[in-house]
Amino acid sequence: MRRAVLTCLFLLAILVQSVAVASAQDIARLEKSITTFTLDNGLRFIVVERHEAPVFSYVSMCKVGSVNEVPGITGLAHMFEHMAFKGSTQIGTKDYSKEKKALDAVDEAQARWWQLKLSGADEAEIQEAMDAMKAAEDAADEFVVTNEFGNIVEEAGGTGLNASTESDVTTYFYKLPSNKLELWAYLESQRFMHPVFREFYKERDVVEEERRMRVDSSPFGRLLEEFVATAYKAHPYGQPTIGHMSDLEAFTRGDARAFRDKYYVPGNVVFCLVGDVDPAQVQKLAKKYFGSWKKAPVPEPVRTVEPEQIAMRTVVLEDPGQPLLVMGYHKPAASDPDDTAFKVLTEVLANGRSSRLFRRLVKEDKSAVQLGAFVGYPGELYPSLFLIYAVPSKGFTAEQCENTIFEEIEAIQDGQITAAELQSAQTRLKANWIRSMRSNTGLARRLCGDEIILGDWKKGLDFAREVDAVTVDDLTRLAQHYLIKKNLTVGTIVTEKKEAKDAS
Numbered sequence: 001m002r003r004a005v006l007t008c009l010f011l012l013a014i015l016v017q018s019v020a021v022a023s024a025q026d027i028a029r030l031e032k033s034i035t036t037f038t039l040d041n042g043l044r045f046i047v048v049e050r051h052e053a054p055v056f057s058y059v060s061m062c063k064v065g066s067v068n069e070v071p072g073i074t075g076l077a078h079m080f081e082h083m084a085f086k087g088s089t090q091i092g093t094k095d096y097s098k099e100k101k102a103l104d105a106v107d108e109a110q111a112r113w114w115q116l117k118l119s120g121a122d123e124a125e126i127q128e129a130m131d132a133m134k135a136a137e138d139a140a141d142e143f144v145v146t147n148e149f150g151n152i153v154e155e156a157g158g159t160g161l162n163a164s165t166e167s168d169v170t171t172y173f174y175k176l177p178s179n180k181l182e183l184w185a186y187l188e189s190q191r192f193m194h195p196v197f198r199e200f201y202k203e204r205d206v207v208e209e210e211r212r213m214r215v216d217s218s219p220f221g222r223l224l225e226e227f228v229a230t231a232y233k234a235h236p237y238g239q240p241t242i243g244h245m246s247d248l249e250a251f252t253r254g255d256a257r258a259f260r261d262k263y264y265v266p267g268n269v270v271f272c273l274v275g276d277v278d279p280a281q282v283q284k285l286a287k288k289y290f291g292s293w294k295k296a297p298v299p300e301p302v303r304t305v306e307p308e309q310i311a312m313r314t315v316v317l318e319d320p321g322q323p324l325l326v327m328g329y330h331k332p333a334a335s336d337p338d339d340t341a342f343k344v345l346t347e348v349l350a351n352g353r354s355s356r357l358f359r360r361l362v363k364e365d366k367s368a369v370q371l372g373a374f375v376g377y378p379g380e381l382y383p384s385l386f387l388i389y390a391v392p393s394k395g396f397t398a399e400q401c402e403n404t405i406f407e408e409i410e411a412i413q414d415g416q417i418t419a420a421e422l423q424s425a426q427t428r429l430k431a432n433w434i435r436s437m438r439s440n441t442g443l444a445r446r447l448c449g450d451e452i453i454l455g456d457w458k459k460g461l462d463f464a465r466e467v468d469a470v471t472v473d474d475l476t477r478l479a480q481h482y483l484i485k486k487n488l489t490v491g492t493i494v495t496e497k498k499e500a501k502d503a504s
Contacts (some may be wrong), residue, residue: 035279041295042267048274056275057440059173061448064263066241075243078165088190092148099143109133167379178276189289200253219319227491235306265296274440315491324493325398327388334380340466341474342375347425367396398492412479
């Protein structure tokens with residue numbers, strides 16, 4: 001037994017050393033390969049040379065998400081994810097001058113229908129207005145070249161064309177052969193500088209259906225929405241990224257234009273290209289295609305500050321499906337010096353087969369079939385949540401899992417973390433970090449994210465050093481200060497108990 005333990009410690013020491021060496025070498029090499037520049041209008045570019053293959057990955061992030069929405073337009077940031085592929089004044093249209101008039105007619109018809117609905121007009125009049133709106137949409141559709149943007153990318157050999165919306169950022173990305181660099185510059189300048197929100201109301205219907213599937217018809221989706229709304233009393237992190245259904249039914253193309261004019265400005269966007277690219281050529285094309293993008297004020301940060309939580313909050317959802325437990329403790333933003341220590345704490349407590357909760361809940365007690373934890377939910381730009389979740393095994397309840405989690409947190413609060421346990425968590429965290437940057441797209445996403453969330457992509461490169469600096473005392477201090485019940489929100493799905501039928 002002693003020999004086995006010594007062997008494991010020896011192997012762990014080798015792994016720690018190899019990760020440290022790889023980290024130092026990789027980061028030094030990475031820094032030398034990065035070129036950055038900013039256009040006069042404030043648009044930032046990060047270019048990373050990797051010439052192993054004749055391709056490059058492109059990622060852009062706009063510093064806007066559901067956190068920037070206000071009541072009445074929730075879900076609008078997510079709509080841009082759908083609108084991003086609809087084209088521009090030159091892409092996706094047969095004749096934009098005629099299409100514009102047709103789209104204006106759609107807006108007028110939509111406004112009339114909405115006013116009638118708000119005024120309480122009779123159903124026949126409302127239906128007549130709806131029919132007129134549908135007819136106007138059909139007329140505008142006559143000028144649409146469906147999915148032309150995506151087809152151009154695909155025909156050029158592009159792959160992975162997609163977008164995502166989060167609380168803090170909206171991200172666009174795909175890959176192209178390196179000889180299509182100028183095509184990339186043209187496409188993205190069209191998308192960002194000359195967008196046309198065509199098929200807006202039809203796409204809004206798609207988003208409404210997406211909400212029905214992800215939230216309204218999903219026990220987990222319903223719980224998570226209620227959980228986050230309960231955890232946040234004031235800050236817009238409490239709003240659903242998908243949006244409230246009443247807002248989805250009401251916001252307009254005009255709302256989208258105003259939102260775009262405020263947030264999609266050069267100084268609020270970061271572009272990153274990683275792969276077989278020449279930084280000088282990228283800069284030349286950037287000036288040619290994006291230099292005329294008009295400079296505008298960068299939006300102010302969110303003003304609302306979430307007040308300190310003073311009592312534990314709970315959400316219980318009764319549903320016949322799978323029981324679930326979600327626990328969230330308020331924590332500082334990602335820019336806080338303690339953020340890295342929170343990530344280490346996550347590894348120690350709940351991530352990986354060697355974590356404390358996996359050993360207790362899955363291996364020993366067999367009370368859970370799945371569990372995990374992560375920091376920065378629902379966002380990272382502002383103070384957010386340290387989240388733990390568990391899926392109870394058959395015959396066990398969410399409450400039983402919750403009690404075990406409390407026990408392990410109390411042990412950490414008492415300083416019961418060994419040096420080997422800490423070192424193992426640090427090694428896993430650094431290895432995962434290095435692994436995430438091996439792909440061109442992964443690296444581009446990380447650099448863009450660090451530039452927006454941390455304010456400087458270079459700060460993200462200090463991650464391995466920051467991980468190594470975390471001590472047992474740091475984890476104990478965080479657990480004592482943040483992982484306390486008055487700072488906690490708990491959400492559970494409880495299986496409904498069907499009432500016995502009356503035998504009589």
